[in-house]
Amino acid sequence: MSLKPMEKTRPDQATAKLENKEALEELRNSLQVMSREKGKRLISLCAGSGCGAYGTAKVHKALIAELAKHGIQDDVEVKLSGCHGFCEKGPILVIHPEGIFYPQVKEDHIPDIVEETIKNGNLVKSLVFKDPASKQKISHEHDVPFYKLQKRIIFGNNGLIDPTSIEDYISVGGYSALEKALFDMTPGDIIDQVKKSGLRGRGGGGFPTGIKWATCARHAGDRYVICNADEGDPGAYMDRSLLEGNPHSVLEGMIIGAIAVGSHEGYVYVRHEYPLAVKNFSFALKNARRLGLLGENILGSGFDYDIHISRGGGAFVCGESTALMASLEGNPGRPRAKYIHTVEKGFRENPSLLNNVETWANVPVIINKGADWFASIGTEGSKGTKIFSLVGKVVNTGLVEVPMGTSLRTIIYDIGGGIPKKKKFKAVQTGGPSGGCIPEQFLDMGVDFDELTQVGSMMGSGGMIVMDQDTCMVDVARYFLDFLKEESCGQCNPCREGIKHMLQVLTDICAGDGKEGDIELLEEIGDMVAKASLCGLGTSAPNPVLTTIRYFRDEYEAHIRDKKCPAGVCKPLFYYEIDAEKCTGCTLCARKCPEQAISGEKKKVHRLDREKCIKCGICYDGCKFDAIVVK
Amino acid sequence: MENIATIDWDEIDRIIEKYDASREALLMIMQDISDMYNYVPPEVIPVLVEKLGVRKSLVYSVATFYKTISLEPRGKYIVNVCTGTACHVRGADKIMDALQDHLHIKEGETTDDLLFTLEAVRCIGCCASGPVITVNQETHGGLDRATAVKTIKGYNENVS
Ligand SMILES: Cc1cc2nc3c(=O)[nH]c(=O)nc-3n(C[C@H](O)[C@H](O)[C@H](O)COP(=O)(O)O)c2cc1C
Ligand code: SF4
Ligand code: SF4
Ligand code: SF4
Ligand code: FES
Ligand code: FES
Numbered sequence: 075m076s077l078k079p080m081e082k083t084r085p086d087q088a089t090a091k092l093e094n095k096e097a098l099e100e101l102r103n104s105l106q107v108m109s110r111e112k113g114k115r116l117i118s119l120c121a122g123s124g125c126g127a128y129g130t131a132k133v134h135k136a137l138i139a140e141l142a143k144h145g146i147q148d149d150v151e152v153k154l155s156g157c158h159g160f161c162e163k164g165p166i167l168v169i170h171p172e173g174i175f176y177p178q179v180k181e182d183h184i185p186d187i188v189e190e191t192i193k194n195g196n197l198v199k200s201l202v203f204k205d206p207a208s209k210q211k212i213s214h215e216h217d218v219p220f221y222k223l224q225k226r227i228i229f230g231n232n233g234l235i236d237p238t239s240i241e242d243y244i245s246v247g248g249y250s251a252l253e254k255a256l257f258d259m260t261p262g263d264i265i266d267q268v269k270k271s272g273l274r275g276r277g278g279g280g281f282p283t284g285i286k287w288a289t290c291a292r293h294a295g296d297r298y299v300i301c302n303a304d305e306g307d308p309g310a311y312m313d314r315s316l317l318e319g320n321p322h323s324v325l326e327g328m329i330i331g332a333i334a335v336g337s338h339e340g341y342v343y344v345r346h347e348y349p350l351a352v353k354n355f356s357f358a359l360k361n362a363r364r365l366g367l368l369g370e371n372i373l374g375s376g377f378d379y380d381i382h383i384s385r386g387g388g389a390f391v392c393g394e395s396t397a398l399m400a401s402l403e404g405n406p407g408r409p410r411a412k413y414i415h416t417v418e419k420g421f422r423e424n425p426s427l428l429n430n431v432e433t434w435a436n437v438p439v440i441i442n443k444g445a446d447w448f449a450s451i452g453t454e455g456s457k458g459t460k461i462f463s464l465v466g467k468v469v470n471t472g473l474v475e476v477p478m479g480t481s482l483r484t485i486i487y488d489i490g491g492g493i494p495k496k497k498k499f500k501a502v503q504t505g506g507p508s509g510g511c512i513p514e515q516f517l518d519m520g521v522d523f524d525e526l527t528q529v530g531s532m533m534g535s536g537g538m539i540v541m542d543q544d545t546c547m548v549d550v551a552r553y554f555l556d557f558l559k560e561e562s563c564g565q566c567n568p569c570r571e572g573i574k575h576m577l578q579v580l581t582d583i584c585a586g587d588g589k590e591g592d593i594e595l596l597e598e599i600g601d602m603v604a605k606a607s608l609c610g611l612g613t614s615a616p617n618p619v620l621t622t623i624r625y626f627r628d629e630y631e632a633h634i635r636d637k638k639c640p641a642g643v644c645k646p647l648f649y650y651e652i653d654a655e656k657c658t659g660c661t662l663c664a665r666k667c668p669e670q671a672i673s674g675e676k677k678k679v680h681r682l683d684r685e686k687c688i689k690c691g692i693c694y695d696g697c698k699f700d701a702i703v704v705k
Numbered sequence: 706m707e708n709i710a711t712i713d714w715d716e717i718d719r720i721i722e723k724y725d726a727s728r729e730a731l732l733m734i735m736q737d738i739s740d741m742y743n744y745v746p747p748e749v750i751p752v753l754v755e756k757l758g759v760r761k762s763l764v765y766s767v768a769t770f771y772k773t774i775s776l777e778p779r780g781k782y783i784v785n786v787c788t789g790t791a792c793h794v795r796g797a798d799k800i801m802d803a804l805q806d807h808l809h810i811k812e813g814e815t816t817d818d819l820l821f822t823l824e825a826v827r828c829i830g831c832c833a834s835g836p837v838i839t840v841n842q843e844t845h846g847g848l849d850r851a852t853a854v855k856t857i858k859g860y861n862e863n864v865s
Contacts, residue, residue, distance in 0.1 A: 124834045127846035161833035308789030308828035315830075346736055346773045347829050349842055387732050387771025390827065404729040405763070406770035463832060465791035471833040503790065539790050553793055557827060563770075690799070692850075 089241070091366035094374040095253045098244070098367075105245035114149055115192060116170040118233055119179075121154035122318055123350055124161025124311075124472075129180070130154075133165050136181040140188045150192060153242075156319015156354075158233040159473035160220055163203070168215050168233060175215040176201045206469045207491035220470045223489050225451070225459050228435050229312075229475045232319035237354045240361035243322040249367055251438035255330045256375045259441075264334040265291065268437065270445035272457030277302050277393070277430025278508070278534050278610070280456070280523040286427065290335045290417040293425040297337040299328055299379075300421065300428045302398060303344035303351065306390035307506030308557065310537035312461040312473050313431035317344065317351035320435070321358035325381070327434030329368065330441060332379040335427050339380060343398050346385045356383060390507070390561035394609050395420070395428050397563070408563045409609035430535070432461060452478035456522035460536055466503075467542040469494050479520035482512070486540055497542040500641075501625070504539075505532030507554045507561075508614030510621030511547060530621045532614065546643035547626040548633050552580040554618035562611060569612030572603035576619060584644040588634035593623055642704030645689050649705050654679045656701035663693035663702065716741065717749055726756045731767055735774050743783055743822070744775040780815045780822035782860050784808075785839045789828030792835035796849070800836050801825065803850035807857060821857070 092098045119137065121130050134154065141147040158166045163177035169191060176187065179201070186198045202211045205219055212218050215233075235242035243249070255264050269284025290297060301324060305313040316324060328340055344352055359381055362368035370378045384402050391397050392407035399421045401407035420426025436458060440448045449457045456478035462485060465471045469491030476485060482502060486492065493499050501511040504521075510531035512519075519525050523533050541550065555577040564570045576599050579592050600616030607613045623630060632638045639647035652663075652672075659677040671687040674680030682693070682702075694702045720737045724730035734753065735745050745768060754761050768774045786804060788797045801823075805811055808821050815822040831837045834846030838853060845856050 123829075123844060124831045124846065127831050127834045127837055127844035161831070164834065305830065306827075308793075309791040309832050311828070311830035311832050347826065351830075385733055385736055387736065387773040388826070389771055401732070402729065404727075404731040404759075404767070406766050408770075463791075465832040465835070466794045471791075473833075506790070537790070539794060541794060545794055553790070561827075690802075691796075 089365060091364070092373055093366065095257055098249060098253060098365075098373060101241075101365075102244050102247075102250070105241055109245060114151055116151045116153060117192075118153045118155045118168045118170060120156070120158050120161075120164060120166040120233070122157030122161065122164075122232075122315055123348075124157060125164030125166055126350070128164045128178070130165045132181045133167070133179050133184065136184040137188070140184045141192075144188060144193065146188075146192070153236045154238075155235065156232040156237045157315035157473065159224075159226075159229060159315070159475075160218075160470070161473070162471040166233075173215040174213060175203055175218060177203050205491070206494075219491070220472065220474075220489055223484065224475050225477050226475045227439055227451075227459055228323070228432065229316070229320075229461055229473065231323070232315065235320065237319050237321055238357050238361075240322060240358065240365060240367075243320070247442070248322050248438075249326055251441035252326050252329055252367065253373065254441055255333050256373060256377060261291065261334045261336060264330060264441065267440060267445045268334070271440045271448040272445075272452070273433065273436055273440060273448070274456060274523060275430055276432035276436070276460065276535065278307075278505075278532070280533055283429060283433055286417060286429070287331065287334050289415070290425050290427040293418045295424040296339070296422070297335050298421045298424060298426045299332045299335065299337040299340040300398075300402075300426055301328055301340070301342040301431060301434055302393060302395075302428055303342055303348075303431045304386050304393035304398065305345060305348075305431070305535065306393040306561075307535045307537045309465050309503075309539045310463040310506060310535045312463055312536055314348050314351050315473055316431050316435050316461075317348070318354050321351075321355045322362070323435045323438060324431055325355075325358055325362060325368070327429075327437035328381065329372070329379055330437050331427060331429065331434065333377060335425075337427065338378050339382075341382050341384050341402055341421070343384050343386055343392075343402060346387055352383060352385060359383070389563075390557075391563045391609070391611050394611060397609070398428065399426060406563075408565050409611075411608055432536075453520060453522045453524075455524045460521070460533070462521075462536045462538045464490050464538050464540070466539040467493055467497065467545065468540040478522040481518050481520050483517040485521070485538065486517070490540070493540065493542050497544065499540070500543055500545055501541045501547065502538055503531075503541060503550065503618075504537065505534030505614075505617070506537050507557050508532055508610065508617055509534045509537075510617045511541070511550065511625060512621075513625040530617065530624060532617065544641055544643070546584075546639055546641035547622040547629045548580065548583055548639075549641075549643045551619045551622045552577065552584055555580060555615070558611065558615045562615075566606075566608045566612065568603050568606035569608070569615065572599050572607075572612075573615055575599055576603070576616070580619070583630065583633045584639075584647075586633075586637050586644070586646040588630075590634065592634055593627065593630055596620075596623065640704070642691075642694070648689075649684050650682055650687060650689065650694060651703050651705050652680050652682050653701045653703050656699050658699050658701070660698070662696055662698070666692050666696055668692065712746055712748060713741070714752075717752065721753075721756050726758075728757050728759050731757060731759060731764065732771060732774075735764075735768060739774055743779040743781065744777060746778075747776055778815070778819065780820050782820060782840050783822045783824060784857065785824050785826040785829065786812075787827075787829050787831075787835065787837045787839075788825045789832060789835075791828070791832035792837060795835045797836045799850055800838065800848055800853045803853050804838075804857060807854045820861070 167176045167179045273283040274280040397407040397409040461475045664672040837846045
């Protein structure tokens with residue numbers, strides 16, 4: 075089952091083209107009055123991809139049917155919203171105005187929710203969220219620790235609006251920044267504000283956005299304003315959630331960018347693997363054109379700008395600016411040397427302004443609230459907030475928006491609730507395949523562009539993958555190189571051959587065939603690849619290897635010298651054993667083992683036959699008494 | 706498979722028209738065709754060459770460069786196991802192992818009955834729900850070996 079954007083025209087959707095800014099303001103006022111007058115119950119059900127994977131469609135169907143059954147379908151509004159960020163606990167359901175929060179809602183919970191909460195105003199106790207860290211029951215969204223410590227200036231509207239309704243976006247103040255940019259500011263003013271805000275690109279490099287805009291505006295030609303929604307960093311999905319959940323915020327940012335540099339045509343380059351993002355953004359374009367906010371003569375200002383969507387084909391390197399533009403032109407996406415920058419000669423050999431999804435979503439906020447307000451958030455060198463994708467071995471996973479400079483500890487422990495199953499934190503990986511692994515000693519570091527670079531990692535697009543004692547750092551390095559080997563476009567030798575060579579060395583180490591000198595060899599090749607590659611994929615490819623060597627050298631040495639994988643990941647380098655002191659004889663492992671490798675009587679210590687064991691880890695993950703140990 | 710007979714040439718024309726037969730839209734056109742047949746039947750390549758005015762070599766190089774395009778027939782259901790970092794640390798390998806065992810094929814292969822193709826994908830943006838798989842356009846999250854196999858069995862039943 076899939077969710078279709080609601081194509082039906084609601085009464086409030088019959089709005090005709092807005093001929094001028096007064097018409098937009100009038101529409102906004104009437105929408106706000108209407109929603110106040112309605113004053114009715116609103117159920118916001120998350121229809122983002124994460125919740126969708128847990129079955130939003132079924133819950134939605136059950137909810138609509140149940141409301142109808144009670145004859146209250148007209149008194150309660152049901153909104154299919156975008157991602158609320160707490161996807162792991164999906165499907166998420168929030169009841170407004172109180173903000174009652176029900177996570178992990180299933181179809182069969184719906185009768186209780188409608189009967190108890192909607193009709194009688196009581197909580198359904200069994201559905202109330204229990205904070206895994208404090209074990210406390212929390213009934214309201216704003217009290218959930220995961221949300222409480224966030225500052226959601228970019229992501230906050232996601233849970234409140236229906237992404238397929240432009241009216242929803244307008245009623246929460248949407249397109250007021252566009253209005254300001256069109257009628258109260260010159261292109262120069264806009265660029266100045268963006269410069270003064272200190273905004274840096276959220277797509278990876280952290281390049282100052284205002285400077286990029288100013289450079290693009292200086293070069294003559296048919297300028298293009300482009301949005302990078304390729305989001306290739308595995309583990310990061312904030313761009314997807316923004317495009318799916320609040321597409322108009324990205325669109326409004328792009329139109330403002332187009333005004334600033336004088337562009338009349340643009341593209342959104344989005345991954346084919348993100349069908350819902352493509353759908354919701356296409357819908358947003360259609361609606362913006364309908365209201366005269368996109369296309370010719372926007373809001374009667376005389377300014378024209380329109381956008382096409384281009385779907386990428388699942389190549390990580392296409393996120394790189396020159397490769398992306400080659401791909402837009404219908405070619406294989408191979409990077410070129412950047413002697414001439416794309417702001418001067420990019421798409422179709424014309425000046426092209428490329429920014430990331432999240433960067434664009436920051437623009438309306440800056441124009442609305444002013445550069446000074448924006449610059450008051452964050453650190454000296456990194457302003458505003460950043461959305462991180464907090465995933466991996468952490469209790470609360472999801473999207474987290476915090477001011478730049480927030481410490482890793484706050485993000486992982488206070489918001490993320492720490493490491494599950496009382497395991498030990500080992501590292502956090504940031505920056506995706508170009509980034510690095512940060513060990514415990516830096517947990518109190520404030521996260522911003524410069525601090526991350528300082529410890530050998532990168533901001534990247536904001537992926538934050540938490541790793542615990544069961545993660546092998548050599549395997550992680552091998553994993554990333556394997557990724558990069560597949561993704562290297564292969565046109566330059568250092569990248570193509572160097573990555574292959576490093577991967578071979580790492581594969582040998584993980585297989586127990588590591589030799590003395592391998593670590594030094596990796597460092598040497600890494601240095602060469604970083605210096606001699608053409609594009610950012612190659613120059614940053616050694617990062618995951620070099621940072622793991624820097625901070626976890628002992629783990630490499632254990633693999634090479636002792637032929638041991640202390641984390642119990644590299645199969646040839648460890649075995650499982652049952653700790654006789656801890657085993658209670660609960661028989662769980664013996665029942666679950668697919669190879670019948672475990673035997674023993676009830677309430678007696680069990681035995682594990684190493685000959686039969688295939689190291690699948692089922693017993694290790696399952697034992698509640700930590701009696702299965704890695705040797 | 707007997708391809709030629711089953712290609713809906715009118716639909717192919719409509720797709721090409723939708724993009725104004727633009728050379729720049731080559732990848733998107735191939736993706737749309739792929740959405741219909743789960744691969745790009747080689748018979749359509751001469752048509753693309755003619756209508757878009759591109760060289761055959763470009764069509765092949767675009768088709769081989771982008772992973773979403775296949776020139777080989779693929780199964781009715783394309784099962785993508787996410788092996789992105791977040792899913793990797795949560796045991797994506799085990800899901801892949803289980804599905805390989807269940808379907809008796811390796812990653813990248815298609816079952817003999819042309820029902821399933823098993824592929825690995827690097828992140829589909831549902832990282833907080835990992836490990837995840839997609840089957841065509843549907844996403845399934847929070848899986849382990851058993852639930853992954855059960856999910857696939859569900860598609861089997863759809864067919865029979
Ligand atoms: C290999 C590689 C992959 C990249 N992938 C992405 C991506 O998926 N999304 C993105 O926004 N930027 C990506 N970038 C960065 C872009 O090249 C570019 O710097 C960015 O889109 C500019 O926008 P920003 O200044 O708003 O960050 C990548 C860079 C490299 C070298
Ligand atoms: S560094 Fe790697 S990805 Fe970049 S152009 Fe060279 S071969 Fe291609
Ligand atoms: S699951 Fe753990 S405690 Fe139970 S029998 Fe196995 S090893 Fe012993
Ligand atoms: S690791 Fe797997 S095969 Fe080995 S004993 Fe445990 S459950 Fe059995
Ligand atoms: S998709 Fe529902 S909270 Fe993220
Ligand atoms: S890493 Fe699997 S969905 Fe992102």
